[in-house]
Amino acid sequence: MAVYTEVSDEELAAFLKTYDVGTVLSYKGIAEGVENTNYFLHTTGGNFILTLYEKRVKEGDLPFFLDLMRHLAQRGLNCPLPVTNRTGEALGRLGGRPAAIVTFLEGVAVRRPTARHCEALGRALARLHIAGQNFPQIRANALSLESWEPLFALAESQADRVAPGLAARTRKELAFLGQVWPSGLPSGIIHADLFTDNVFFIGAEVSGLIDFYFACTDAFAYDIAICLNAWCFETDGSFNVTKGGAMLAGYQSVRPLTSAEREALPVLCRGSALRFMLTRLVDWLNVPPGALVKPKDPLEYDRKLAFHRHVTSASDYGLA
Template sequence: MPARDGNPLREIQGKPAVICTFLQGMSPRRPTLDQCRELGAALGQFHFALGDFRMRRPNDLSISAWPKLWEGRAAAADALSPGLASQVDGDMEFLKANWPKTLPGGAIHADLFPDNTFFLDGKLSGVIDFYFACSDFLAYDVAVCLNAWCFERRGEFNLTKGQALIAGYESVRPLSGEERAALPVLARGAAMRFFATRLADWAETPAGALVRPKDPLEYADKLGFHRSAKSVADYGG
């Protein structure tokens, strides 16, 4: 909401701040096909609307950060699941060798999980938590959402949800051939990002802490799926 001078951006105690209207709705616990499609379309609209946005912010949790997060964590990984460290080492080498160099880029959300959305009467009513928003490949944002929205609780990838999410996105912004070809690598990288940060939190959180860290094994399992994915078709594209 803008102030009297028309400027919505203010400063409180030395930090930028805005006043926003209250968002109605609830976050989905188990996203439906329609919600995945709605989310994909909203992400496409977000990327399309910011096509001319010139402000840049590096992605501090992209591929260059993952080796640093992983360094010294092998024992912690194997404590969670014996043999996991060697698998992650292989993932790191694969991603380093295959990460795309040039794809369409711009402003991305980078953390668009179901609990950062609200739905009301079956429609997306709001998106929150832009803390990790940054500049990166647009298709990487799609890959984050495939990880966050399209796996079921037992760890299996739901192909029909992937189809719905990608179809929703492409109804607004069609993926290029290069983006489609890169999607398996981007999805594997997105899983690595959340595995690495969760493992670091898991290893560093002291016993008895009030905040319980999220389980890194959820994303270790997702990495296992991505290792077998060969093309965008494996994600519903």
């Protein structure tokens, strides 16, 4: 369970006194996710999500994330809306951590998405990119190319304990991507972490996008690459080109890709796979003592990288 900080009944009651959300009826930790502590909060005023921010989320970045969610929600994107306290602030402190309450979204996350889910996700991702285009704030991607070498330095000496040859493969990949990483692509606000547990569905339609705490300013096509990695591989490690094609078709039905974005997609897929392999590897080797969390397998993304190395064009992902 992704609960790093336990909250007592007394602490929670005192925290909620500063909000107009009613009194607590129940609350419980949410198992999904590995970055922050999340609770489902049921009060006399409704259902909410309470988040205590941990690990990589810098407190100074939190106003950006909360302002962004408000901006997107006001432009019709189904995402959580931050709840302000009685002094008009969306950010407080609980259990020694920065904390916020956001509205609860209906729907369920799908663990084994179909092509229809992938197509709907593509449309939702494009709508997010368009809705964020006039957001006035900028936040650099703290987990892009420049961060991968320092991340690997934290794990290189132990990488081969996780899998033989992992250190050498990663070192070679870092060198390659450093030479070919694209620039000048259409950019703006991206989600940067849109895994299946961050998208809710009612039927086959997207009912909400959540967890914007890696959102940043970067290439739109990089966000697509993250989603191709997260949504279109099967449990046996094979890439499902039908799902990839559906996702890309859904995206392009709202926002067509440029020729430069199409050409860059294979490299971006390699980069996004390396990014998640590295952060998972660091987490795998550094589980906080006493944390009720199971780190995610970094080798899943090492295997995805092996697939991407043989891709020759975006058509291999199903792009028409």
